Amino acid sequence: MLYILDYGAGNVASLANSVRSLGFDFKWVESVEDFDKADRILFPGVGAIRSALSSLREKGFAEPLKKYIASGRPYMGICIGMQVLFESSDESEVEPGLGVIPGKVGRFDSSDKTVPCMGWNGATALRELGEAKKTYGLDADSSYYFVHSYRVAFDEKMEDWALTLTKYGDETYVSSVQKGNVFATQFHPEKSGPAGLEVLKSWLTQGEKGQLVDTSVKPRREQADIDEELVRRGFTKRIVACLDVRTNDAGDLVVTKGDQYDVREAEESTTTETPIPSTNAADGPSSDSTVPKPKGRDVRNLGKPVDLARRYFAEGADEVAFLNITSFRSCPMHDQPMLDVVRQSAETVFVPLTIGGGIRDTTDPDGTSRSALEVAGTYFRCGADKVSIGSDAVFAVEDMLAAGGKKTGKTGIETISYAYGNQAVVVSFDPKRVYANSPEDVPAIHRPSVVDLASPLPGSSTPLKADLGPNGERYCWYQCTVRGGRETRDIDVVQLAQGVESLGAGEILLNSVDRDGSKAGFDLRLVALVKRSVSIPVVASSGAGKVEDFSEVFRETGVEAALAAGIFHRKEVPISDVKDHVQAEGIKIRVV
Ligand code: 1PR
Numbered sequence: 001m002l003y004i005l006d007y008g009a010g011n012v013a014s015l016a017n018s019v020r021s022l023g024f025d026f027k028w029v030e031s032v033e034d035f036d037k038a039d040r041i042l043f044p045g046v047g048a049i050r051s052a053l054s055s056l057r058e059k060g061f062a063e064p065l066k067k068y069i070a071s072g073r074p075y076m077g078i079c080i081g082m083q084v085l086f087e088s089s090d091e092s093e094v095e096p097g098l099g100v101i102p103g104k105v106g107r108f109d110s111s112d113k114t115v116p117c118m119g120w121n122g123a124t125a126l127r128e129l130g131e132a133k134k135t136y137g138l139d140a141d142s143s144y145y146f147v148h149s150y151r152v153a154f155d156e157k158m159e160d161w162a163l164t165l166t167k168y169g170d171e172t173y174v175s176s177v178q179k180g181n182v183f184a185t186q187f188h189p190e191k192s193g194p195a196g197l198e199v200l201k202s203w204l205t206q207g208e209k210g211q212l213v214d215t216s217v218k219p220r221r222e223q224a225d226i227d228e229e230l231v232r233r234g235f236t237k238r239i240v241a242c243l244d245v246r247t248n249d250a251g252d253l254v255v256t257k258g259d260q261y262d263v264r265e266a267e268e269s270t271t272t273e274t275p276i277p278s279t280n281a282a283d284g285p286s287s288d289s290t291v292p293k294p295k296g297r298d299v300r301n302l303g304k305p306v307d308l309a310r311r312y313f314a315e316g317a318d319e320v321a322f323l324n325i326t327s328f329r330s331c332p333m334h335d336q337p338m339l340d341v342v343r344q345s346a347e348t349v350f351v352p353l354t355i356g357g358g359i360r361d362t363t364d365p366d367g368t369s370r371s372a373l374e375v376a377g378t379y380f381r382c383g384a385d386k387v388s389i390g391s392d393a394v395f396a397v398e399d400m401l402a403a404g405g406k407k408t409g410k411t412g413i414e415t416i417s418y419a420y421g422n423q424a425v426v427v428s429f430d431p432k433r434v435y436a437n438s439p440e441d442v443p444a445i446h447r448p449s450v451v452d453l454a455s456p457l458p459g460s461s462t463p464l465k466a467d468l469g470p471n472g473e474r475y476c477w478y479q480c481t482v483r484g485g486r487e488t489r490d491i492d493v494v495q496l497a498q499g500v501e502s503l504g505a506g507e508i509l510l511n512s513v514d515r516d517g518s519k520a521g522f523d524l525r526l527v528a529l530v531k532r533s534v535s536i537p538v539v540a541s542s543g544a545g546k547v548e549d550f551s552e553v554f555r556e557t558g559v560e561a562a563l564a565a566g567i568f569h570r571k572e573v574p575i576s577d578v579k580d581h582v583q584a585e586g587i588k589i590r591v592v
Pocket of ligand 1: 242243244257260261262263323324325326327328356357358359388390391428429430482485511512515516518519541542543544563564565566567
């Protein structure tokens with residue numbers, strides 16, 4: 001019997017779904033006795049090693065797990081499930097590792113690259129794999145999904161254990177290990193599409209009729225071949241499909257899409273339905289934009305959330321994001337339809353899923369309070385890999401700035417990233433341009449975020465089309481908004497970006513109210529400004545209209561990922577065309 005070890009953090013639902021989708025049954029490890037009953041153990045660690053190790057010890061699982069591994073029965077670890085095998089980790093000074101593998105887990109150097117490392121990369125075999133070219137289902141031509149800030153650097157001590165190597169920036173690290181009955185990957189097979197499922201299947205079927213394959217005895221490959229492959233494969237940019245989800249006037253949960261955040265049809269509809277007014281006075285106007293709208297305009301309906309997520313997975317999206325865009329209303333967890341959307345999508349969509357909207361402290365109608373951490377945890381257990389925080393992040397940074405930079409440790413960003421790791425916390429920005437004729441017209445505090453709308457990007461000689469304000473203004477700064485663009489706040493994107501990074505966010509999803517739905521291309525000046533303010537990954541969003549927009553934003557700003565909604569929903573630009581174009585431009589991308 002296969003047992004999966006869930007120590008209580010992160011998204012284990014996806015692994016369970018992928019194992020089931022391959023036709024295997026399993027049980028959860030619930031007691032010390034289960035280690036004796038197990039024929040095979042899968043340990044899908046996610047997030048922070050500190051909580052993984054302390055939870056294993058609190059449950060009394062650490063010694064039984066070591067005994068299980070020493071017994072020679074098959075063990076597969078994923079991400080933290082690989083890192084716990086080592087003697088120690090820089091991430092957790094107080095909790096020693098299990099010591100199954102000699103060596104230490106260290107942190108990526110962030111001086112030359114974004115950390116966490118979040119995205120797709122190859123896995124280059126250290127040893128000759130013979131005719132089959134594949135061991136443990138690992139394919140030299142496939143990409144796998146990695147998300148981590150810590151890694152095991154490759155050196156001669158790791159020769160015995162390293163199965164594959166991967167390169168991120170200048171660092172070559174161990175992306176999977178194998179020796180005897182132990183196999184573990186730094187990447188997430190359950191999030192790596194068909195290529196990842198192949199790895200899981202291979203491990204699940206190995207040893208069923210005899211011995212496990214032991215690659216550690218095979219001869220080593222020529223170093224030059226390994227180096228060539230490490231560079232050729234490399235870290236890829238990501239293409240994200242985004243689904244703005246809300247209930248329409250008929251009460252159906254639909255994917256919608258706005259222009260500058262107005263998600264209603266331009267023309268008054270012929271139906272007699274009227275928009276449902278907000279039931280909560282605190283919600284403000286029940287319209288979907290700051291722009292006044294005539295009555296009777298329907299919410300645009302571009303399809304069902306789960307169907308579209310499945311379509312994008314099949315078409316090769318590297319990630320799928322769901323944003324609950326009516327979360328500005330009260331959104332108690334007890335009847336949150338987005339939970340089902342995530343649950344159902346995670347059953348068949350094996351790439352990372354992000355869920356945003358309403359990730360904050362909430363109160364159910366019966367008075368039950370739920371912390372942002374609890375809300376996020378509920379989504380993770382349903383199959384989300386990351387949560388995206390919008391309005392609450394702005395308030396958190398405002399409070400931190402007002403307190404002279406002091407952190408409380410109690411904000412959603414802090415509590416969620418502490419428990420689940422900062423890779424699990426995205427912050428979604430909804431900035432708007434504020435135009436000015438001169439930088440001096442901008443309040444001094446916001447001048448660091450002023451951009452010149454008539455010049456090339458700083459440090460670039462590539463000409464960039466002037467993009468002046470409506471009255472010919474040459475400058476602008478980017479003001480943050482909350483509640484889906486309804487309310488502006490006295491904070492700019494640079495303050496927000498640096499604030500959320502210091503609170504522990506692992507990624508920024510950078511929308512633009514001005515460009516949303518415009519198909520005019522990403523706001524390169526905005527994207528470049530935020531990208532150079534932080535060292536965490538940035539996802540450029542809003543305005544994609546053609547394949548060239550993607551290569552341009554990658555080339556000109558260096559962002560890690562680019563997101564689009566409208567052009568994918570309306571099938572105007574297929575994801576495969578975007579990827580073919582980006583690849584033809586010499587930019588690394590995962591091609592399915
Ligand atoms: O504040 O934590 O509850 O989160 C609310 C979330 O909902 C935020 O992430 C916010 O961005 C999002 N949101 C709220 N209202 C809207 C709206 O459109 N009326 N959607 C909204 C944000 C922007 C992107 C869109 C890109 C790409 N929409 O999601 O997908 O602009 O579109 P394009 O490629 O078609 O140009 P909280």
